[in-house]
Amino acid sequence: MDRALLAYSEKITFLPERLTSGDLNALREVGYPEKQVIDIVLVAGYRHYITRIANGIGIEIGTDRVEESILAQYTYSPDSPTKKAAEIRELQGDGATLGQVISGTEPGLWVERPNSSGLGETLGREFQEWEKRIGFVPNWLRALSLHQESAAAAGDFARYCTFGGSPLGSPREHLIGYLVASLLRAPYFLGLHGSQLKEQGASGVLLKNVQGWRNAELSEQDQGILEFVEQLTLDSHRVTQEKVDRLVAAGLSESEVLDVVVLTSFFNCFCRVASALGVPLDPTSKSFFEEFKHAF
Amino acid sequence: MAFIPMIPEEEATGLLKECYARNLRTVGRTSEVVTALSLRPEALRVSTHFRSTTLFGASDLGRRREEFIATLISDLVQCSY
Numbered sequence: 001m002d003r004a005l006l007a008y009s010e011k012i013t014f015l016p017e018r019l020t021s022g023d024l025n026a027l028r029e030v031g032y033p034e035k036q037v038i039d040i041v042l043v044a045g046y047r048h049y050i051t052r053i054a055n056g057i058g059i060e061i062g063t064d065r066v067e068e069s070i071l072a073q074y075t076y077s078p079d080s081p082t083k084k085a086a087e088i089r090e091l092q093g094d095g096a097t098l099g100q101v102i103s104g105t106e107p108g109l110w111v112e113r114p115n116s117s118g119l120g121e122t123l124g125r126e127f128q129e130w131e132k133r134i135g136f137v138p139n140w141l142r143a144l145s146l147h148q149e150s151a152a153a154a155g156d157f158a159r160y161c162t163f164g165g166s167p168l169g170s171p172r173e174h175l176i177g178y179l180v181a182s183l184l185r186a187p188y189f190l191g192l193h194g195s196q197l198k199e200q201g202a203s204g205v206l207l208k209n210v211q212g213w214r215n216a217e218l219s220e221q222d223q224g225i226l227e228f229v230e231q232l233t234l235d236s237h238r239v240t241q242e243k244v245d246r247l248v249a250a251g252l253s254e255s256e257v258l259d260v261v262v263l264t265s266f267f268n269c270f271c272r273v274a275s276a277l278g279v280p281l282d283p284t285s286k287s288f289f290e291e292f293k294h295a296f
Numbered sequence: 297m298a299f300i301p302m303i304p305e306e307e308a309t310g311l312l313k314e315c316y317a318r319n320l321r322t323v324g325r326t327s328e329v330v331t332a333l334s335l336r337p338e339a340l341r342v343s344t345h346f347r348s349t350t351l352f353g354a355s356d357l358g359r360r361r362e363e364f365i366a367t368l369i370s371d372l373v374q375c376s377y
Contacts, residue, residue: 010372040365051377054328055373061376076376083373237373237374258300
């Protein structure tokens, strides 16, 4: 069971776009019950949040907490090569475009969830909050319903990080979410944020190729933010004081730099969670994909 | 040293002070990843709430398996913290 757990953790880290219902079945087959399958996804997802927070803010752990010999083994520098980068590139280099990855996504939610009568009071309230805010409950949140306390807390967390909940404001939240989703080839959040950016008037050039942000018409601040988001997502151990200072020099306050780190970390977690559970697109995302899928 | 300022426990007020106190009760100390978010107490509140419903015994996996996942992923993304 431990081996299956670790194999899954590795895949959700490096190749989330390749996760299938078969990966969840492999966990079930070695004995994990349904709720623990969701636990594994959430615990792994949270680790992608908190590691980005730690690397993005430059938090270090002291020898008062960890033995020096262990610490020495797990100390990385910004010059360390990114682990398995070549292997991942080779696996991703199978010629599949982002559009093909999206088209090839196995349909349907891959985990069980209770029907609406099985919702507890806390999660029911959280769903109402989403109805009030955006007019629907996002499918990624419904997908977690079997784990009601976590789902309600994740919803609360997401209301802070998205749809204008954070001090950065809605356009930048969606911009960060869109880039992270594109880098992780995560169709669910790509559709969610892409459709919102489109509604807010983002340029077609940016929507068609957000990873080409360097060529899009963006402010110096937004360019700086996206450069930081890209690095924190792909090579978080390479974030340095200098990179943070560059954002401050571009006019962001230190609190706003923290906002960028929190949002990027949040999306690194929940893009993986959505891909891991096979969360179907929300209705608003479907028309967005119809319009843009040929460009991806 | 962290890349941005962090507010120490003794200077915390309001929501931040509550968050620090809650973290002390549940984890037994105020860890660096908690103070890392101190410039945005509301971000700290929502993220620690999510953590408390998902980890540290809240999952059915048990602490040992939670830490297996944590250690492997931290190493894979090269996060020594």
